Amino acid sequence: MTPPRSTVTPLNILIFGGTGDANRIAADLLQEFGSDVRLQLSLAGRTSAPRLPDGIPVRIGGFGGAEGIISWLGSEKIDLVIDSTHPYATQISSHIAQACHAVATPCVQFQRTAWQKTDKDRWIMVKSLAEAAQILPDHGKRALIASGRKDLAHFEGLEKTWLLVRTVESPKEPFNLAFGEWLIARGPFTVEGEIELLQRHNIDVIVSKNSGGDATEAKILAARELNIPIIMVERPGVSPVEQAEKTQEIIEKIRNTLAKH
Incomplete structure (x- = not known):
């Protein structure tokens, strides 16, 4: 775990979730950075009993499109957005990308690796x-x-x-x-x-x-x-934001961001 930097304001990170990946990413970031980050997990509320990570504030419900996300990014002073929604949740990913571009908030889209066809598959x-x-x-x-x-x-x-x-x-x-x-x-x-x-x-x-x-x-x-x-x-196309296939890539980005924060 990275030693805490108590004299520096924590990095505000908003994670768009709804997948097990999002929960794992949130838990890994909390373990890695501790009080150096302030995490929020956003869920659309499509599932009535979602699995939630421990110790991380959760927001449930839609934002009302890109404009609503822009408003939240400003009011919560978000420094970094992680899009870890489902690979086929193209509408919300599009809104996230639009909002982040509009207010110049860095955004990383986590893309879990797709299944690979073998010679034995039909x-x-x-x-x-x-x-x-x-x-x-x-x-x-x-x-x-x-x-x-x-x-x-x-x-x-x-x-x-x-x-x-x-x-x-x-x-x-x-x-x-x-x-x-x-x-x-x-x-x-x-x-x-x-x-x-x-x-x-x-x-x-x-x-x-x-x-x-x-x-x-x-x-x-x-x-x-x-x-x-x-x-x-087939998988839909990725959003026009930075991409990551492994949590470690996100950790490295946050580490570099904290160094400049």
Whole structure:
């Protein structure tokens, strides 16, 4: 841990979270820098019972777009923003980037490493969930939909493919699952558990986003083991801000910033 600099004003850091990555980053920064940083974690409030880090103030709720973020950055005198939202949360990441550019607040977007396809994987790459739903009947009769609870409406009305829809919570938007079954579950999952799930429900195709990370990678490994195809939604483009794939990169940036602070 970096020795505290008691005579210097702490660096105010706002972390946009909603992922396990954000919690780990917050805990690592607190351990590394202690009283040299003042952390805030912002959550959109999409999950009713989010996992929260200990000892770090949490703000829950939207800001009202880029203008709202700009106002918060000013009122809280934020020195650095860390965008550790979900890789597919493109709207909030866009608002964060716009706000930080508008008021010249440094911003780092944490991008967890995407899953990498191997020779043993059967991935069908698509650009959107809408495209995934359109081609789904051509690739299987019983599908695991493991792409989150947003935009499930694309899968309504499918009569040729039975759906096992797995989400952390029930979707907020109405979704008529006439031909399928709900499964409410939160990772991390095990490969053995995923293999058992896929075999028990006779799943022959999976729909997933390339979210990366360990918590839900087991379905990718299970599909590889069982030779099940995955309709994989490609990663969206990154925000026009500084990028980091490892917490250590963020730590180094903060260390350099503190040296000038």
